[in-house]
Amino acid sequence: MTSGEGEAKGGRTGRRPGDAGTREAILDAAREAFGRRGYTSASLRAVAAAAGVDPSLVLHYFGSKQALFVAAVDLPIRPREVLPGVLAGDPAGAGARVVRFFVGIWDAAANRGAFLALIRSAVSDEPAARMLHDLLTADGPEAALRDLGFPDPELRAALVGSQLVGLAFARYVIRLEPLASADADAVATLIGPTVQRYLHGDLPVPTPEERP
Amino acid sequence: MTSGEGEAKGGRTGRRPGDAGTREAILDAAREAFGRRGYTSASLRAVAAAAGVDPSLVLHYFGSKQALFVAAVDLPIRPREVLPGVLAGDPAGAGARVVRFFVGIWDAAANRGAFLALIRSAVSDEPAARMLHDLLTADGPEAALRDLGFPDPELRAALVGSQLVGLAFARYVIRLEPLASADADAVATLIGPTVQRYLHGDLPVPTPEERP
Incomplete structure (x- = not known):
């Protein structure tokens, strides 16, 4: 409107x-x-x-x-600037804090339009996909993890991104219950351990392979 | 073409x-x-x-x-029919098997067009979003988990769906490295434990909450 x-x-x-x-x-x-x-x-x-x-x-x-x-589609937050604050404190709770923060931002209705515009455009348009790619890598979480001295920041940022984009898709686009109606704390309890392992777990770094 | x-x-x-x-x-x-x-x-x-x-x-x-x-967009597989086979065998490896199976289907170039059409339409169109919703719930993984006697099949299917849709988005749409170029086994090693917990972990079932 x-x-x-x-x-x-x-x-x-x-x-x-x-x-x-x-x-x-x-x-x-x-x-x-x-x-x-x-x-x-x-x-x-x-x-x-x-x-x-x-x-x-x-x-x-x-x-x-x-x-x-x-x-x-300017994100209302700068991942590179806010992630250090979210990750500060007890490392054991970092995954849950990231999820709660992410859900809090999305749940604010004013932000959802910009996020959905970005996801919708990225899915249908190559230039927008490249922009979202850069927002998640050089300009975003990957850079933040690198700044903070995380090992393998590219891999960890890609894994965290895969779960959080999928969460946004499930919760806000296709509205899969009970994820769509759960409060932010419940979502953080369910998905936090996933992000925790992607951030702090011992992960094997894959070697690139040509695919058809 | x-x-x-x-x-x-x-x-x-x-x-x-x-x-x-x-x-x-x-x-x-x-x-x-x-x-x-x-x-x-x-x-x-x-x-x-x-x-x-x-x-x-x-x-x-x-x-x-x-x-x-x-x-x-007819999926080349029927989740309700194939999931029992994928989940059969050692429960400890179920998550990795699901991821490897999912990536194998997507990696087949012939299938990717149908999947991308579904995801693209779901993101931009309410009717397509409802269809994808139903494919993931009553007609798909949720029904399969229910058939197999999993507790809380709705919650587990939604969580698995959130990670797998996000993986598809990261690997095939915005092509986040190193996820985009990793082989299926490497992806299964990285993301399998997530799906494993969503399938077999002890999860708190959230109660619905009104959101603005």
Whole structure:
């Protein structure tokens, strides 16, 4: 609804190009469009129309469709910055803390649109998939684990990512019960030990193999 | 490419409506269309055109768009039928066997299109999400675990599903290394213990909670 209301709220009421509200209206419209149609299908023109602004203004603010996408699905947290805090403290409870933190972020309805836009676009579009890849590696958890001195940060980040993305898919996209309705603490109790082993367990590092 | 070749291979070469090849050409075109555009956006007319047949023939064979989708993403295995065989034998190795089996099915390139079509459609379309939900619950792993007498089959199936869907996402969609290039045995060694705990571990069953 946010984007649909963009014109009534913004474009016709004298909002000037410099207004922070215009930028936010464009981002709302972009999240809606990328979430609904995916990265490739959502056009800058449609985003601009939904936000009630001229397409040139979208380019003025963001420079390119890719930059708009990155800004629109901008994660409300910086894994590289927040993970050290989450992992600080008793190492034995690190897995459960990561899961509880992750679920807490997703459960905040305001964030879910951006996450779903990212996952939806990543599944259908190669550029978005590459962006999600980078967000989980060089720009995200992998970098955080490397900063913190974890051995094999690439492997551990990939394993943690596989469980957390799958949890998001099960809980928020296909809503598998009882995972969909469980509270964050219950989910952390169930899935925390998995993340704990991926973070701190003794793991064999696989060697790459060519697959068909 | 399969669907693009459909017309040249099929519709113009005297293939009769009863031919099994026509049905296959429609299914190939449907997998391509659902995989690329998602369930809602892919039209029966476009599928028919790609397969080189009249739209009425698609309805003749499949009855409805939903039935065509179910047939197109038809999993090459029946979880309810194959899981008992995979779980038979040493219970301590069940988790690793499930992961190795799952990766083996996905690694077969011929199956990947159907799986990706299902995941892509599920992420963008409510009807497809409901179908994937049912495939993982009443019609799939949950039913298999129930048949086999596992306690809390709904919870265990949801947890196994969350890890395996996330693994597929990490390995095949965003291609997180080293998971993307590891062989099936290595992946089973890394992720098997997770599935093992979800299948045979002592798990607290969460009580549903209202979330905002």
